[in-house]
Amino acid sequence: MATYIKVAGELYTAEINGSMADYTWDGRESKSITLTMSHNEVAALLPDGTPWSIVQRTPAPDENGTENENEWDNSAYSLSGDITDHRDGTVTIKMGKSTDLEDAYEMLLGGDEA
Structure with missing residues (x-):
């Protein structure tokens, strides 16, 4: 199976790992x-607030050719975090969800409303 991220309609080959509680x-x-x-x-691809998705494709088409x-x-993972350069032509970026405390502050203080 091939794994990609999709940003603004474009697919990018990716390896993705998750953490339920990134300490x-x-x-x-x-x-x-x-x-x-x-x-x-x-x-530039994944600044804060960027909508994105994970896409997985099977390596071979089915009997109908699709x-x-x-x-x-x-x-929901809209916060851009650390970017690590692996020096082999790849980089890893962390994308995170806001914490319950950050959500509470947002509700109390309001957001960037124009």
């Missing part, structure tokens, strides 16, 4: 996404 990032749920691109490219594809919205 290196305030205990929030997070996804680590490894992509073949530069630090600057991934920073690929089987599943897509899961991951837009």
Whole structure:
């Protein structure tokens, strides 16, 4: 099965790992996404608030000639975190969910309303 992330309608081959409680990032749920691109490219692709999804495709088409594809919205993981350059042409970016405390502050203080 091939795994991708989908951002603005474009697919990018990716390796994705998740953490239910990322203790290196305030205990929030997070996804680590490894992509073949530069630090600057991934920073531009996935800034805070970017809607994105995980797409998985089967390697071979079915008997009708169509690929089987599943897509899961991951837009709740909207906080851009650390970017690690692996020096082999790949980088890993952490995308995280807001914590309960951050959500409570947002409700109390309001957001960026115009």
